[in-house]
Amino acid sequence: MSLALATLIYEWRRYLAAVIALAFSGLLILAQVGMFTGIVKAATATIDRSRADIMILPAKSESLINSGPSGLPQRIQPQIYLHPEVVEVASFDGAGARWSNDPKPGQKQVSTFVQINMVDTRPDAVTLPVDYSEEVRLALMEPYAVAIDRTALARLGVKVGDHAALNGKTVKVRAVLDGYPDINNASVTMSRDTLRLLGMGQKGAKTGPLMVRVKDPTRAATVRDQLNANAGGAYRAWTRAELAQANQGALLKEQIIGVFLGFSVFLGFLIGVGITSQTLRGAILANIKEFASLRALGVSMGSLRVIVLELAFWIGVVGLGATALFTFLVFLLAKSGGVPMGFPVGWVVTVAILLMIISLASGLMALGILKKSQPADLLR
Incomplete structure (x- = not known):
């Protein structure tokens, strides 16, 4: 020593x-x-834990953080299917909405703005996070059902089984999530069908960022390069890990x-x-x-x-x-x-x-x- x-x-x-x-x-x-x-x-947890291997964003987007509009023309989705190694493509749609709880006697009225996250409830869907339990998936299949992270329940003034309003339309809290906190605007998760029922689905000829699953996840980088080579400036493909790193870097910059x-x-x-x-x-x-x-x-x-x-x-x-x-x-x-x-x-x-x-x-x-x-x- x-x-x-x-x-x-x-x-x-x-x-x-x-x-x-x-x-x-x-x-x-x-x-x-x-x-x-x-x-x-927290903001990108639903994407980071999805089954997607590749994300498709507008050509000029450098991340999902403060990169301007993230919508894509609907015509791009069928173009991605033309690649022989692509097995599933789905848009990741979302919105913002006004939340109001339905207070019980003695309970505080909560009215705030929330971020809407969308998932497909089909088993093994590309937009469905891998850590969602079967109970959560089945609960979200119910029309007008929503799921909220455990840390946001008190903030939104609800618990499982309670009713609330999103843009004036009634929804029901059917499930609780763990690991999806948001310290900015609280997040509310629902199925694509519920999103449409609430009138917040796709509008016009635009769709949200595309989530893509390939046959062999180990070839995601190769497929990304091939998709970008055929993009013609219409979009840019990212591997999920690459996009997550870009999101972190964009915020820190x-x-x-x-x-x-x-x-x-x-x-x-x-x-x-x-x-x-x-x-x-x-x-x-x-x-x-x-x-x-x-x-x-x-x-x-x-x-x-x-x-x-x-x-x-x-x-x-x-x-x-x-x-x-x-x-x-x-x-x-x-x-x-x-x-x-x-x-x-x-x-x-x-x-x-x-x-x-x-x-x-x-x-x-x-x-x-x-x-x-x-x-x-x-x-x-």
Whole structure:
């Protein structure tokens, strides 16, 4: 075991402040990234968990997030069927509607705007999420039946079996979903038939984004390329994983979100460097006689600097572990409250590198204190 690691283990209290500072610097960034990414995951959960292998969007759309109209001409759907490996194509239609609950005596009247998600209730349908239970599928087959995520029941003032109104038409809450929260507008899921009964189905010559299933899911990327080659500028095909990544990237590139994340990175760097460097300086100063003893034994100043930098490295490693623990606890807390979170690998790696840079920079800033480790001071 190296001297630096042994020092950190046996005098961990001296370095605890530095570890905590690093952990909270990382948490400050990851918590915001997780929240913003979770917003996207919640908004596109029905698509991400569908049986679709490919999504068809307008040619100029770069994602489903703030890319303008996502409607496609209806003539495109039969064109997709011309590909020999395509087995099912369905539009993913949706709408917004005014929600009003039917309050019982003493219950609060809730009137708000909700997002409508549509699924086909046919067994193994391409638009039907893979985590829907058979009970939920059968419940949604009932005309005017809707399903709501568990976290939105109180928000919408209903429970299973209650009636409510969507744009003035009566619907019944027949099922509860888990894992489909939405921190913006609450989501209400219904069948395609119910969507039509409510007058919110396809209108005119436009349809929603198309969900496509192919014979062999492992060839989804190949089929995507072939569809795009034959698109003639009318549409763009995406693999489901590719679109999910684009959705996350589109939200994180939003100007206001970029400002938030940029400020968090800057603030985290200042906090991390400030506290970590001062903690290291204080710990080295407290052990200055030990360093002076090493110099008296012939250890060079260069070797002492290496020890300090190695100590900073190990503080960074422990800080990364603490960051992971705190972030996991925040994730569990958010999950219990119905708040979705996601942590893209790229951001996790970026934060890990940033924390190591903060730790090593703090070590470099603390090297100056070694000048006080003069062997002659041992005689005082």
